[in-house]
Amino acid sequence: MTITETILKIDRLTKDFGPVRAVDGVELDIRRNEFFALLGPSGCGKSTLLRMLAGFVTPTAGDIVLEGDSITGLPPERRPLNLMFQSYALFPHMTVAKNLAYGLEMDRLPKVEIARRVEEIMAVTDLTEFASRKPEQLSGGQRQRVALARALVKRPKVLLLDEPLGALDKKLRERMQLELKRLQHEVGITFIIVTHDQEEALVMADRMAILKDGKLLQHGAPAEIYQNPADRFVANFIGVMNFIEGQVGTDGFFEAPGLTVSNAASAAGQAALAIRPEEIDLVGPEENGLQGRIVDIAYHGLDRVLHVETPASATPLQVRVSARLSGGHMVGETIRLGIAPERCKFFTA
Numbered sequence: 001m002t003i004t005e006t007i008l009k010i011d012r013l014t015k016d017f018g019p020v021r022a023v024d025g026v027e028l029d030i031r032r033n034e035f036f037a038l039l040g041p042s043g044c045g046k047s048t049l050l051r052m053l054a055g056f057v058t059p060t061a062g063d064i065v066l067e068g069d070s071i072t073g074l075p076p077e078r079r080p081l082n083l084m085f086q087s088y089a090l091f092p093h094m095t096v097a098k099n100l101a102y103g104l105e106m107d108r109l110p111k112v113e114i115a116r117r118v119e120e121i122m123a124v125t126d127l128t129e130f131a132s133r134k135p136e137q138l139s140g141g142q143r144q145r146v147a148l149a150r151a152l153v154k155r156p157k158v159l160l161l162d163e164p165l166g167a168l169d170k171k172l173r174e175r176m177q178l179e180l181k182r183l184q185h186e187v188g189i190t191f192i193i194v195t196h197d198q199e200e201a202l203v204m205a206d207r208m209a210i211l212k213d214g215k216l217l218q219h220g221a222p223a224e225i226y227q228n229p230a231d232r233f234v235a236n237f238i239g240v241m242n243f244i245e246g247q248v249g250t251d252g253f254f255e256a257p258g259l260t261v262s263n264a265a266s267a268a269g270q271a272a273l274a275i276r277p278e279e280i281d282l283v284g285p286e287e288n289g290l291q292g293r294i295v296d297i298a299y300h301g302l303d304r305v306l307h308v309e310t311p312a313s314a315t316p317l318q319v320r321v322s323a324r325l326s327g328g329h330m331v332g333e334t335i336r337l338g339i340a341p342e343r344c345k346f347f348t349a
């Protein structure tokens with residue numbers, strides 16, 4: 001199923017804190033039922049953007065439109081959006097079920113309706129067996145699920161999550177990433193998540209946006225951005241990328257020490273060639289490859305990443321190969337790398 005209908009329109013949203021422009025004219029359409037990730041380095045403005053959506057920060061300029069109506073002037077409690085904070089403060093003296101019912105009781109929903117909704121959300125989030133426990137009697141991951149259930153039980157149209165897995169250790173974090181995605185699918189609510197972790201965004205998001213210095217650099221499906229990064233910053237930020245600095249001649253050839261690559265799309269002058277570790281081939285001596293020496297071998301499950309020193313770049317190039325094919329390689333060995341022009345990107349800035 002492709003999701004195309006826009007639920008939330010972020011229209012040239014800007015926020016200045018004194019002289020600091022934290023968010024700079026961001027335009028994005030969030031689609032109904034999608035899992036959208038806002039991604040960027042520390043200080044890029046992603047939390048400020050999320051807080052503007054939730055209503056906790058007033059925009060300097062721009063508009064937020066939910067299902068066709070502007071919500072920019074509404075206070076947080078009147079927006080059909082719910083923000084789940086990184087520090088998911090649960091009430092320590094209340095049971096799980098009570099924690100979940102609290103928000104609905106504040107909204108003065110009928111008792112029967114509250115009980116029904118709490119039961120339903122506990123079933124979806126696998127919390128039924130913990131209904132009468134208090135938060136301190138739960139593990140970190142279970143507490144995280146309670147916080148999520150508490151945000152979902154109010155049935156927001158959009159759930160905003162600010163680094164929701166930030167407090168969890170790596171293993172639990174990876175499990176929760178999949179769980180969060182399953183949950184989102186099950187409840188059919190639009191999720192907008194803020195993260196600084198590109199792997200997390202790649203695992204979870206249907207689409208994602210990359211921000212830097214308050215500006216939107218690129219947005220799209222993870223695979224699209226991975227394969228076609230708009231600029232050098234995005235290329236470096238998403239996944240692992242090898243960069244080789246060099247010159248493009250008037251003949252269109254890219255040249256670096258020991259390496260010539262044809263078909264460079266960029267204009268003559270200084271340029272960087274970019275290629276992913278899995279796009280570099282190992283070639284035989286009969287082919288005109290880039291010669292290098294293996295200085296390290298890192299194990300990644302069934303794959304290995306060879307770190308190869310070459311005359312073309314100051315830092316070793318990373319070459320990802322399957323263990324089956326590279327079983328015989330050793331540190332210190334000289335090898336040849338095939339860098340095919342159609343697998344390279346060229347950046348001039």
Ligand code: ATP
Nearest residue numbers: 017020022040041042043044045046047048049196
């Ligand atoms: P992090 O990943 O570190 O949380 P972020 O991408 O979420 O970073 P923001 O918290 O949105 O970034 O901050 C963006 C910029 O705005 C930063 O330069 C920050 O210092 C500044 N900023 C944020 N809140 C305020 C504030 N209340 N007053 C002044 N400056 C602020």
